[in-house]
Amino acid sequence: MTTTAPPPGALTAEPEPAAPGPRPGAGPARRTRLLILLTAVGLLLVMAVLSVMVGARSLSPGTVWDALFHFDDSDEHVMVRELRVPRTVIGLVTGAALGLSGALIQAFTRNPLADPGVLGVNAGASLAVTFAVAVLGFGAASQFIWFALAGAFGLTVLVYALGSIGADRGTPVKLTLAGVAFTAVCGGLTSAMALKSTTTFDVMRFWGVGSIGGRSLDILPVALPLVGAGIALGLLSAGSLNALALGDDIARSLGTRLAVARVSVVLAVTLLAGTSVAVAGPISFVGLMVPHVVRWFVGPDQRWILPVTTVAAPAFLLAADIVGRVVLPSGELQVGLVTALVGAPVLVVLVRRRKVSSL
């Protein structure tokens, strides 16, 4: 993998720079990175406010303020409290969870193709939900949460068990391949069940794109602690991920306990991605794209990538959700669709223009 665009005029022999281990301290200056972090925080606040204001019926900031702090049962106030705020909060939680889990899994596997689903989280959740619909006859999205959660965690445990048999346990490549294998099997079983019954297929095609609309805040008491624990664990892993990027041997000699570092990263990814898929369904692309873009801006130091991603991803998710609400005059687009429609062109432009850093 290469890091820089070759100088113009280079003919066939494009030099490959030496394997780029993240060099903590390399990348933009500290002040630039602080500025980027603050910009991301600012963006997030703007998006959160917009997300409460904008929709099929736009509200003024004053109305929103009153609805939050001087509530008076009017339609607009009820709408803010019952629809817009829950939606925004769910967007914040799932966005942060998706972004950080994506950054963690990419750093951990050192694979730019890795997304939070690589350890089988989404596949496990989808399989469990499909099972609930096809065999047990559930039908409402709010009932799926527990199945999704169970499926996500159950499958990650299996993947980790398979990935850690043998002498050198839990290495990223083995975990990735184990995840790919289990993801495939679950995906096959899921489509088998879905293609056998029109009802199941119909429910699954809507659940499967991912949406943060129409969820109630009742799930937050469960989701918040899980995501909070995942974020804490993930952010604390930044140092050991920096060390692991230099190779296992060097990391060990720098005092990293490999087994502990690996288990905590896998646990964090599972908590974050598993909760997010349970709450909002499998939202693609956020966990894949945001860490890449953040890395191009802040450089290879995980101590910066992880926090900035945690802030930037929910901002992106909320922005996509707002676009989805605005773009169609009637009805709305699920956020899981808009993330790719909006994000893909941005990603292509960025990867062509910037000097991109691989992992």
Add this chain to the structure above:
Amino acid sequence: MTAATPPARVGPGRATWVWRRWGVALRFERRSVLVCGTLAAVVALLGVLALGTGSLRLSPAEVLSALFDPDADPRARLVVVTWRLPRLLFAVVCGAALAVSGAIFQSLTKNPLGSPDVIGFASGSYAGASVVMLLLGSADYLAVASGSLTGGTVTALLVYALAHRHGVRPFRLIIVGIAVGAFLSSLTSMLLLSVSPQQAMLVATWGAGSLNGLGFEQLRVAAVVLVVLLICAATVVRPLVQLEMGDDTAVALGVNARRARFAGTLVGVALTALVTAAVGPIAFVALAAPQIARRLTRGATTLRIAPAALTGAAVLVTADFIAQRVDLPVGVVTVCVGGVYLAWLLVRQYRGGRR
């Protein structure tokens, strides 16, 4: 990422057979030959079983006589040769094509998660076929096939063009491929969400890939194309394997990096296009077969044509054998069979303490 793959055993570490005659010497790695032989036998065995099962059951002996004896029961010959044989051969052709295509892309991108999908071909052809089936309202085999072929080719060209800036770097190719693929998948999902469940299911069934309703006319074309493409693939293998060592080393060894990458991409995409046009985008064979083959042969690179092709054929024939029993598109079974086998291989490897 090659950095993480196990170190290769090179030189005298691998037992070889050497064939010398008429001033020519050919070296065969013993393990590869044995693996290929076993895989071929597996394909043949499963093939005979598959030809004998269905609403008319035949014993292996009856199948063989129907195949090779022109005086056999004409009814058995009709069922075996005219009805069931094309489907079996299609499974072999498609499996081989997908596996070689996957091997090429995994080598090109130096990534075990690499597959023709990274260049967006599958999502492009799925989008193309969905447009034909839902917006133009045609379920005709030729219309859908050309829709998928057009969609896939346009997408692949688009990805290659967008990734091209002072040559195509694997990393940029991957990122652009992901982005374009995700974009198209979202568009397809939007289409699928806007139609009736029955219509959406029809498209999804095509999207899973199915070998139903294929005859000798399509097979003849597909087989000829496959042979041509495999010969092309054989010529790009050597420079691509050298590129796995890094551009500097490969160029020093006399490889034209840019041309080799372009040729590799072209052959890989053409192989996928062949399968997608014929039977729809069958998932996972391209991803899993090269990895399975490399673990079976314990080779240094995933880019070995014969083992990969035979593994792909074996996976797809097995999957189709099961798919016919449970009445599902073969693509659905492929992922299960391939996934379980990959998992089993991983377990076995760890037990043996090898990497």
